[in-house]
Amino acid sequence: MKATAWIAINVFRESVRDKVLYNLVFFAILLIAASYLIGQLTAGQDVKIIKDLGLAATSIFGLFIAVFIGIGLVSKEVERRSVYSLLAKPIHRYQLLIGKYCGLVLTLVVNISIMAAALYVVLAYMSWGVSPAAARIWDAPALDPALLKAASLLLAELSIVTAIALFFSTFSTPMLSAAMTFGLYIVGHFTNDLRNFADLVDSPAAARLARGLSWALPNLAQFDVRADVVHGVPVAFGYMGLACLYAAVYVAMLLAISVLVFSRRDFK
Amino acid sequence: MPALATFELTKDYAIGFWRKRPYRALHGLTLEIAPGEVFGFLGPNGAGKTTTLKLLMQLVFPTSGRAEILGRPLGDLSVKRRIGYLPEHPYFYDYLTAEELLTYFAGLFGYSGADRRARASRLLDEVGIGAERRMQLRKFSKGMLQRVGIAQAILNDPELVIFDEPMSGLDPLGRRDVRSLILRLRDRGCTVFFSSHVLSDAEALCDRVAILARGRLAAMGRLTDMLPFRARGWELVVAGVRDDTVAALGNRVRRAVRLSEGHYLLDLPPDSLPERLVGELTAGGASLTSLNPIRQTLEEFFVEHVTAPEAAGAPRGLEPRAGRRP
Amino acid sequence: MRDRPLNAIVAVVVFAAMMVGASIELQAMRDRMYPPRPLDEDSLYIQSGPMLRRLTVAYNALAADLYWIRAIQYYGDGKRRLASHARVPDPPPMIAAATSDAYSLLYPLLDLTTSLDPRFNIAYRFGAVFLAEAYPSGPGRPDLAVKLLEKGLAERPDKWEYMEDIGFVHYWYDHDYRAAAEWFRKASLAPGAPWWLQSLAATTLAQGGDRQSSRVMWEAILQSSEVGWQRQDAERRLLQLRALDQIDDYQKIVDDYASRAGAPATDWAPIIRARSWPGTPADPSLTPYVLTGGRVTVAQSSPLWPLPDEPQRADSRPPS
Numbered sequence: 001m002k003a004t005a006w007i008a009i010n011v012f013r014e015s016v017r018d019k020v021l022y023n024l025v026f027f028a029i030l031l032i033a034a035s036y037l038i039g040q041l042t043a044g045q046d047v048k049i050i051k052d053l054g055l056a057a058t059s060i061f062g063l064f065i066a067v068f069i070g071i072g073l074v075s076k077e078v079e080r081r082s083v084y085s086l087l088a089k090p091i092h093r094y095q096l097l098i099g100k101y102c103g104l105v106l107t108l109v110v111n112i113s114i115m116a117a118a119l120y121v122v123l124a125y126m127s128w129g130v131s132p133a134a135a136r137i138w139d140a141p142a143l144d145p146a147l148l149k150a151a152s153l154l155l156a157e158l159s160i161v162t163a164i165a166l167f168f169s170t171f172s173t174p175m176l177s178a179a180m181t182f183g184l185y186i187v188g189h190f191t192n193d194l195r196n197f198a199d200l201v202d203s204p205a206a207a208r209l210a211r212g213l214s215w216a217l218p219n220l221a222q223f224d225v226r227a228d229v230v231h232g233v234p235v236a237f238g239y240m241g242l243a244c245l246y247a248a249v250y251v252a253m254l255l256a257i258s259v260l261v262f263s264r265r266d267f268k
Numbered sequence: 269m270p271a272l273a274t275f276e277l278t279k280d281y282a283i284g285f286w287r288k289r290p291y292r293a294l295h296g297l298t299l300e301i302a303p304g305e306v307f308g309f310l311g312p313n314g315a316g317k318t319t320t321l322k323l324l325m326q327l328v329f330p331t332s333g334r335a336e337i338l339g340r341p342l343g344d345l346s347v348k349r350r351i352g353y354l355p356e357h358p359y360f361y362d363y364l365t366a367e368e369l370l371t372y373f374a375g376l377f378g379y380s381g382a383d384r385r386a387r388a389s390r391l392l393d394e395v396g397i398g399a400e401r402r403m404q405l406r407k408f409s410k411g412m413l414q415r416v417g418i419a420q421a422i423l424n425d426p427e428l429v430i431f432d433e434p435m436s437g438l439d440p441l442g443r444r445d446v447r448s449l450i451l452r453l454r455d456r457g458c459t460v461f462f463s464s465h466v467l468s469d470a471e472a473l474c475d476r477v478a479i480l481a482r483g484r485l486a487a488m489g490r491l492t493d494m495l496p497f498r499a500r501g502w503e504l505v506v507a508g509v510r511d512d513t514v515a516a517l518g519n520r521v522r523r524a525v526r527l528s529e530g531h532y533l534l535d536l537p538p539d540s541l542p543e544r545l546v547g548e549l550t551a552g553g554a555s556l557t558s559l560n561p562i563r564q565t566l567e568e569f570f571v572e573h574v575t576a577p578e579a580a581g582a583p584r585g586l587e588p589r590a591g592r593r594p
Numbered sequence: 595m596r597d598r599p600l601n602a603i604v605a606v607v608v609f610a611a612m613m614v615g616a617s618i619e620l621q622a623m624r625d626r627m628y629p630p631r632p633l634d635e636d637s638l639y640i641q642s643g644p645m646l647r648r649l650t651v652a653y654n655a656l657a658a659d660l661y662w663i664r665a666i667q668y669y670g671d672g673k674r675r676l677a678s679h680a681r682v683p684d685p686p687p688m689i690a691a692a693t694s695d696a697y698s699l700l701y702p703l704l705d706l707t708t709s710l711d712p713r714f715n716i717a718y719r720f721g722a723v724f725l726a727e728a729y730p731s732g733p734g735r736p737d738l739a740v741k742l743l744e745k746g747l748a749e750r751p752d753k754w755e756y757m758e759d760i761g762f763v764h765y766w767y768d769h770d771y772r773a774a775a776e777w778f779r780k781a782s783l784a785p786g787a788p789w790w791l792q793s794l795a796a797t798t799l800a801q802g803g804d805r806q807s808s809r810v811m812w813e814a815i816l817q818s819s820e821v822g823w824q825r826q827d828a829e830r831r832l833l834q835l836r837a838l839d840q841i842d843d844y845q846k847i848v849d850d851y852a853s854r855a856g857a858p859a860t861d862w863a864p865i866i867r868a869r870s871w872p873g874t875p876a877d878p879s880l881t882p883y884v885l886t887g888g889r890v891t892v893a894q895s896s897p898l899w900p901l902p903d904e905p906q907r908a909d910s911r912p913p914s
Binding site for chain 1: 599602603606609610613614616617618620621623624627628660663664666667
């Protein structure tokens, strides 16, 4: 397992040096600029909007990192032949794959942590000097620890997206992998609608197909608690636990299949 | 126990969109490499050399046949601790420095922190990379990348190294360095198995060679056994000889090339007793610059075997394929 | 790893299947323990149709479908929640008063659906049905139903179905028969409208108590109709209207008699004697009127029976 961890650290190092983390600077600037502009608005709504904006930006940046690095994790190595010298070392192919995955997840953890911290900083700045009376009309406190719940579930969601990107990367070109991963990301947010759709159609075959797909496709909408958190609606730890467990199970499945595909592959 | 042995190793690729026709890249390759020897693997482009090496490194999987490295079958992970591999056109990670790359790979071997750094440093010295070791690899020239490639291949003091085109892209200085490195490895008892286009390197370095053509073994054996020692002609270079003297030689000379005023290169047929001609010319006031026998070069041998029809079957080397030890 | 490929493949496939099963089980468990919350006001971030159109750009129709599915789901959820709460219903509120919270997003959802796809037929028609459904089990907003249908008409002014639907909303939920009849009339003028819409308009007018307008309409139908049955029906209707007029007159006489006699009249005889009529008053089909319990009605045996209901008697319920 040491080899796996070593590979993971090097993936992280690559992403840092690849200027991926520069997007954080962009994010921070975005937040600060937005907070300044929105500070002109009347009381009450600005904190909510900053939270919405901050969480949405974190989600989008996280998604892009997960997809664009994820699709290249394996295919870039194979295309550039750097995998040749890597596999000549005494490591199993699955160690390479799992190491790459863990490295990208590590990158995401760092990214999202920094973005969450930046969000808190901006919120602290915004709520500085606001009277308690004004603060009482907010749905949730400005420096709400529940924001971390939203960030954690976002991380769980992105771990699934990363696994999907990695899976496609083991056998497909980057372009196709990106398209399929984004596609599954979008579909994953509509699995509930797919289930409802099954209730509406007449044909039982179509209904069965829709229902089957709605269960099998990754359910990503369950990780989106941003609206709840911003409105101060409590998010139960039991719910988070079940959602994270789902993520772990789904990721395990994707990684198992990826390992199988990758282990049997000829590197021409 | 041979350092490396293959038994009827065969590889088919599926060609075509609907996976119809299999393309046989390697056809029943059987060879053995003794420990401590330098073995050259020669052949034109597309002969199957790189395929063979990839099969040995488990980058592709054989359709049939098997192989053993250091006595262990393919797929044994512990063997990879004792061997080194340099791929053709090595590419590493742009964002790492040479030092970091070697420490990374050393970590994959399981060496601890200080040991990693020490090894990396030592090997970079050995391949001649100095202060550039702290530069990111994307700034390296091809020659420097090749050196880094060799460094990572011998990071673990291997017993057997497999080099795919180690001289490719190197300038003459680089090639000289790689040659001397290979000889140093041999002196340390390491077995060296490398593929190459550059026949002169093979002539200079190898104990034995194998020639691969269109996926089949065309010849294998000691160079001295394969290339007849008998001279096929002579090459005489003289200075201070007059043009009309040369013209008068007529049939005794196959070809005369005028290098400069009074300076001639004469191509003499094999049975011509060159010493007598030398005597005549020097008696006439010329001076001898050089006299060399012309032997069949590896290149000619190579071309002869590589373009021979496939259906010939048995290789045209002087040594049977399996069994005989040098 | 390629040495025993079959083992590896089987192992991975089994493992993957187990994981999929586990993931489904977890989802079900999560849905059970933490039922998904219904949409609330703020979750419809974009309430502006034109804005949403611009955002979904090339995928307007698909987005419309999505919102439609959500609207239906929302409506169904609302019904389920109301059923489970088993509230004692308040008396029916006035039109456009506050309705139950259960349906507050229904109109916005339908509005967005139809903004995204202005030709989304069933969204207009079924949407109107949902919206008009009476309180407390439904939203009870016939005004919004009409608004939705009028939006549909703005896109397709010749769609007689929408006009007819508006007429029905007015008929069943507002009890505004004049408006209903007017919409039926407008609908009958649209190209391709079925012939019976005119009849519908006329009938509705009568039910609204507006006999004169109804009479005018039936006269027009009698003159213009090419359908034989419709002409006969128009004649009959006109006779019925005449009968209603006659009944009004006779009723006045009967009531007058009853007030002087001190008791309600149960029989024609005394009145005939008092008024020196030639015989029992008869309806336009020459069937005698019946006098029971002080009220003049048409005989059941008369071809004009039953006369059209008029509002003060009607307690019409919409078809379920």
